[in-house]
Amino acid sequence: DADVTQTPRNRITKTGKRIMLECSQTKGHDRMYWYRQDPGLGLRLIYYSFDVKDINKGEISDGYSVSRQAQAKFSLSLESAIPNQTALYFCATSDLGQGITDTQYFGPGTRLTVL
Amino acid sequence: GENVEQHPSTLSVQEGDSAVIKCTYSDSASNYFPWYKQELGKGPQLIIDIRSNVGEKKDQRIAVTLNKTAKHFSLHITETQPEDSAVYFCAASNWDRGSTLGRLYFGRGTQLTVWP
Numbered sequence: 227d228a229d230v231t232q233t234p235r236n237r238i239t240k241t242g243k244r245i246m247l248e249c250s251q252t253k254g255h256d257r258m259y260w261y262r263q264d265p266g267l268g269l270r271l272i273y274y275s276f277d278v279k280d281i282n283k284g285e286i287s288d289g290y291s292v293s294r295q296a297q298a299k300f301s302l303s304l305e306s307a308i309p310n311q312t313a314l315y316f317c318a319t320s321d322l323g324q325g326i327t328d329t330q331y332f333g334p335g336t337r338l339t340v341l
Numbered sequence: 342g343e344n345v346e347q348h349p350s351t352l353s354v355q356e357g358d359s360a361v362i363k364c365t366y367s368d369s370a371s372n373y374f375p376w377y378k379q380e381l382g383k384g385p386q387l388i389i390d391i392r393s394n395v396g397e398k399k400d401q402r403i404a405v406t407l408n409k410t411a412k413h414f415s416l417h418i419t420e421t422q423p424e425d426s427a428v429y430f431c432a433a434s435n436w437d438r439g440s441t442l443g444r445l446y447f448g449r450g451t452q453l454t455v456w457p
Contacts, residue, residue: 230384259444266350268430268449269385284444285342316384328373328434330445332384 229253230333232317238339245304247336249317256321258300259330262286263314272315275300307340314338343368345433347448355456360418362451364431367412371433374407374414375445379428388429389416421455428452 230251239245249258260272271284273292281292289311293301304311314337318330344367354360366374375390391398391405391414398405402421407414418425432445 266449268347269447271444274444318384328445329375329387329390330377330385332377332386334382334384 230317230319230331232315232333232336234336235334236337238341239307240341241308243307243340245307245338247302247315247317247338249300249302249333251298251317251319251331251333253319253321253331254297255319255331256297257319257328258294259318259320260284260290260292260300260302261316261318261332263316263335269316272302304338304340307338309340312338312340343371343433343435343446345431345446345448347431347451349451350449351452351454353454353456354421356421356423358421360421360425360453360455362416362429362431362453363413364415364433364448365411365413366433366446368433368435369409369412370435371446373434374405375432375434376403376405376416377430377432377447379430379450381427385428385430418453421453423455423457426453426455 233248256277259274261269270286275281275294291303314335316335317333320328320330347364372393377385378388379385402419404417428450430450431448434445
């Protein structure tokens with residue numbers, strides 16, 4: 227089984243709808259991240275969480291919210307989806323306590339289309 | 342915050358040739374520089390990284406070099422193979438164990454295509 231899973235893998239929705247993307251991990255990591263990937267723009271950080279009680283905004287948090295329900299679960303919500311939120315979304319995890327570097331482990335991604 | 346620039350955005354090479362991808366960063370406090378490979382339909386995966394106290398690191402056909410003075414680092418792939426075709430991302434971080442600062446700043450990616 228994959229260590230970092232994302233559901234759904236693909237989603238098509240309409241403008242104005244509320245959407246939730248879910249991420250679960252079995253790696254036991256403290257840190258979790260949500261990124262957005264657009265062609266030519268690379269990976270941009272939306273939100274990150276260093277533990278269950280810690281939530282931080284990334285550089286493109288407007289229009290998004292998150293919930294860290296447990297160490298293993300980190301959800302991303304679009305309260306009212308708009309077409310320019312059409313993108314590939316990745317969840318990632320990393321472990322604060324191990325090693326000397328901060329390797330991030332990415333999920334397989336969710337392709338979101340907002341019509 | 343940190344700004345990471347990556348060039349080129351696309352790179353095509355013949356199988357067996359070498360490929361070089363270059364990145365620059367702006368924050369002199371950055372001390373950790375990983376490279377990620379993203380294959381089609383998958384999430385990025387770490388392939389090699391380097392810390393600021395090291396100038397070069399090799400792992401089989403891939404190597405990374407770091408010039409702290411010039412604030413640039415590069416990925417070198419030798420003897421390229423078709424399976425090296427992917428998107429490659431560089432990143433920079435001011436990593437400190439126990440710190441809340443250690444998020445990654447990514448470059449925009451390079452699409453590498455290796456032709457048989």
